[in-house]
Amino acid sequence: MALTFTVHGQDTVPKLFRHVVRERGEKTAMRAKDLGVWRSISWREYGEKARHVGLGLVGLGLRPRDVVAVLADNCPEWLYADLGTLCAGGVTNGVYTTDSARQVEYIVNDSASRFVFVENEEQLDKILEVRAGCPELVKIIVFDLEGLHGFSDAQVLSFGALLELGARYEREHPGVWDSLVELARPEDLAILVYTSGTTGPPKGAMLSHRNILFQLGYSDFLTMPRDGDQQLSFLPLCHVAERSFTVFYPLRSGATVNFAESIDTVPDNVREVAPAAFFAVPRIWEKFYSGVALRMREATWIGKVMYRWALGVGMRVADARIAGTRPSLALRAVCAVADFFVLDNVKRSMGMHRVRGAATGAAPIAPELIRWFMALGIDMREVYGQTENCGLATAMPHQRIKLGTVGVKRPDTEVRISPEGEILLRGPHVFMGYYNNPKKTAETIDAEGWLHTGDVGEIDADGFLKITDRMKDIIITAGGKNVTPSEIENQLKFSPYISDAVVIGDKRRFLSCLVMLDHETVAQFAQEKNVPFTNFASLCRAKEVQDLIWGEIERVNRQLARVETIKKFRLIEQILTPEDDELTPTMKLKRAFVNTKYKDVIDTMYAET
Secondary structure, eight states, X not given: OOOOOOBTTBSSHHHHHHHHHHHHTTSEEEEEEETTEEEEEEHHHHHHHHHHHHHHHHXXXXXXXXXXXXXXXXXXXXXXXXXXXXXXXXXXXXOOTTSOHHHHHHHHHHTTXXXXXXXXXXXXXXXXXXXGGOXXXXXXXXXXXXXXXXXXXXXXXXXXXXXXXXXXXXXXXXTHHHHHHTSOOTTSEEEEEEOOOXXXXXXXXXXXXXXXXXXXXTGGGSOOOOTTOEEEEOSOTTSHHHIIIIIIHHHHHOOEEEEOSOGGGHHHHHHHHOOSEEEEOHHHHHHHHHHHHHHHHHSOHHHHHHHHHHHHHHHHHHHHHHHTOOOOHHHHHHHHHHIIIIIHHHHHHHTOTTOSEEEEOSSOOOHHHHHHHHHHTOOEEEEEEEGGGTEEEEEOOTTOOOTTSOOEEXXXXXXXXXXTSEXXXXXXXXXXXXXXXXXXXXXXXXXXXXXXXXXXXEEOTTSXXXXXXXXXXXXXXXXXXXXXXXXXXXXXXXSTTEEEEEEEOTTSSSXXXXXXXXXXHHHHHHHHTTOOOSSHHHHHHOHHHHHHHHHHHHHHHTTSOGGGOEEEEEEOOSOOOTTSTTBOTTSOBOXXXXXXXXXXXXXXXXSOO
16 A cells, blocks of 8 residues: 655645645745835735636636646746645646647647646647637636737636636635645545656656655755745746646745746846745856856956955865765864855855755756865755656755766655666656556556656665766767767856757767857957857857857867767757747756757758868
8 A cells, every 4th residue: 555645744736735825824934026016925915816716717627636737937817827736625737838839729729738828928828729629728818918808709718717716616606726736645646757768759757646655755954944035936847857846845844935927037136036945957056156256257366366266175075075075174264254255146146145055956056066066165966867757766865965967866766777778767756657648658557556757777785876977868889989978068057158968979980069159158258358249140150259169178088088078069050948849847968859940950960071
C-alpha cells in the first residue's frame, strides 16, 4: 500500500490550502504591482478568490477530474485559478503564453480541457482562432479585459463575472465548499504539466497530490522558512520548478510571493524584493554574473582593485567550504572586512543580499559560476530533477559541496545507473504517467517502477551524481569518438560575452559550435573599442567581435582534450527570446531545432576549403 505524506497534517493540496488560509488569515500571501506600487494580498483574500473561482466553475458545470487550462503569465489570478480548480475537484493544466494557436489547440484537446483561463486579448485571440476544433471546450475566462470593451461572446466570460457567479453559488449552496475540498485523495491526479515537446508532440505528465506533498515535505533543504520571507515569481508557471516554488512551497513555508512585472524587469524586481530563497535557471544566474562583469569593466581603478581583492578572499573561503574544511579565524576576519566594504555591495546590486538559499536547476551550469556566487557569500547549490519526478531528485547538501555534480539523492529517493549509463529514479515523487498515452508511459516507467530519465550520468563513491549529458545529445564523431557537448557548452557560457552555445559534430570530422551572444556585454565591448555597428547582425559580423568570441572559445579549448576542441564557430545573428522557436520557455537553446534551422550555416563550417 502506498505511503501517505502530509504537510501541516494535510494529505492533499486542497486540504492543505484550506488549512493554511484559516491559520494565516490576514498575513500577506502575495504581492503584485498595480500602477507601479506593490499591492499586498492576504491569505484570507487568496482563499476567498480561489473559493469563488472553484465554485464559479462548478456553477458552469465543472465535474470532478475535469481539466482546466491556464494560458497566462505569472499573476495572482493564475494562482486563484489553480487552487480554485484543485479545491473544486478539478485538474489544472498550465499552457505557455509563447505557444502558438495551433499548439494551444493541441494541448487543450490532448488534455480534454473543458475550461480555459486566458490572461488578455492576445491569449484570447489564440483560443478563439482554434475553438471550433476544440469540441470539449465549454467556457473561456479572461483575466484582463483591456482592449475588449464592447466585446461580447457567449462562450467568453470575464474573471470578475466568474467570481460573482462563485459567490452566488456559495450563498445558494452553503457548506458545499468543504465537501468539494474533501473529494481528492492523495493518489488522485492533481495537475498536468506538459513537456516542452522538443522531441515530438508535448506529453502531459500526470502529477498526483501525493507526488506534490512528498516533495513539499522535504522542501526546507535550501533554507529553513522564517516569518516575512520573500520570494520572486518570474519563470513560467507551466514549468514544474516554478509551479512548485511559487504555488506549492509557500503553502508549507508561509513565504510571500512577489510577481515580477515581466521577464525584462526581473533584475529591478529582485532588488526591490530582496528574496530569502531564490531559484532560477542557469541563464538567469549567467545574466547576474554578466551584469557584474559589465559594471566592473566600467568601475574606477580602485574599484577594480578592491573587487579583485575581495573576490579573491571570497574564493579562498569558498574553496575551504568545497574542501570540507573550516576557514581559519584570520581568513574569516578578512572575509568579513571584504564583505562589509565590497562583496555586500555586489550582492545588493543584484538584490541577493538577503538570500539564505539559492538554487539552480533545469539545465546544466558551469561549476565556476557556482564557485563565483559562493565567493560572494551566496549559498548557491545545484539541484537535479525533472517534470516526471515532480521536481527534485538530487540536491547539493549544505555541509558538503562537490562542484560538477548535482548533489546526492533526496530522502526516500532511489537513484541508480543503468548498464547503458542512463540515470534511473524511483520513489514517491515519480509521476503517474503521461495523460492518455500508455505507450510513452511504459517506455518511461519500467515494470519495477524505475523512471528512465533520458539523462546520462555517474555516481561516485560518496553518492554524488554527475550528469554528463542527455542520451540523445551525445555526439559520436566521424572518427568514432564519444563527446558530451553539455560540458563544453557550460564552459563557453561562463564567458560574460556568450549567452548560449550549441556544439555540433555528430558524424562530423571535427567539432564546431553555434554561439548566441550576450547582447549587452558585447555591445559594451564594441563601444569601448570603437567598433562600428548599426544593428545586432552587424555587431555579430564585426571582425573584432568575431575575434573576441574566438578568444573565448580558445580559452575553453585549452582545457579540453584534442578531440573535444572547437575548430570553427558561427554566431546566431538575431536576438532570441522565449517567443522564438529556437528557445524553450526556460531559455535553453533547442539542440535538435537549431541543428535543423541552421543546417546551411552549419554546413558552411564543414565545407571543403
